[in-house]
Amino acid sequence: MSIDSNVRELLSSIPRNVAIEAAAKTRALEEVLEAIRAGIGIIGENYLQEAEELIPLIDERVRWHFIGTLQGGKIRRIVSLFDMIETVGSLKHAELIDK
Template sequence: MIRDNVAALLRELPPGVALVAAAKSRTPAEVLEAIEAGVRLIGENYVQEAAAAFAVVGRRAAWHFIGHLQKNKAKKAVELFDLIETVDSAALAAEIDKRSREQGKIMPVFIEINSGREPQKAGVPPEAAETLVREVAALANIRVEGLMTMGPETGEPEDSRPYFRLTQGLFESLKALGIPGVSLTWLSMGMSHSYLVAVEEGANMVRLGTKIFGPR
């Protein structure tokens, strides 16, 4: 099933749109099957869960952290992950920078945008994004490479469109500023129910779990 799902998605997604397999609560065997089917990017929400999968899979895929990262987990996250998609504060960025420096790494990151301005959700409000990007760009061992958003959980994919459109507009306006140390390349938005709308609105990276692995 996983193999067929991945094959269908790789056919369906336009050229240039990267597929992240969102592997929260999936077994290392399932993650391995997705990789064997052609997935190149694995997204994990929890550092511990990622470590278990990494022990089986290793560097056969690139690893993206897509959950809420606590500062006390930053050291392990920097060890394991190739990219952290969820930087939403200067304090977290500083911790990632410190741990990256200790490990001799430059860590690519995305800035997470709270496009729905939901108080209970992670992410920086759109109006504060430029300030945060400039603060993160000043750190030597972090490189800002994109933006990521979840958007509010909506029943209908179409309901996500305004939030994706807002984030895409922010992406373009930040890119136009030409901030030194920032290479905005990736716009990560859209999950299993909303990825087609996200792609229509400019996403070039989508994070899909159910669509690859089936229901949890």
């Protein structure tokens, strides 16, 4: 089954008020685009470096969520690139995000 058909089947089987987030971790650009065009509106990414390469290549309007492990030295870049950070493992990191 293709990504397109999987996404469409999933979206048709859940309530409209439920949001689905697709993890882009190690996926090719074409696979991420196929998921977005099938109706995915939130993309989760584990790795900052992959996101920095992928996000500029995608014209479609989607929300980007960081779902990886935070590293203190990268928090500023993560905050500027992502719409949401879902993984905050310490108060220190939360305070850095808040700055």
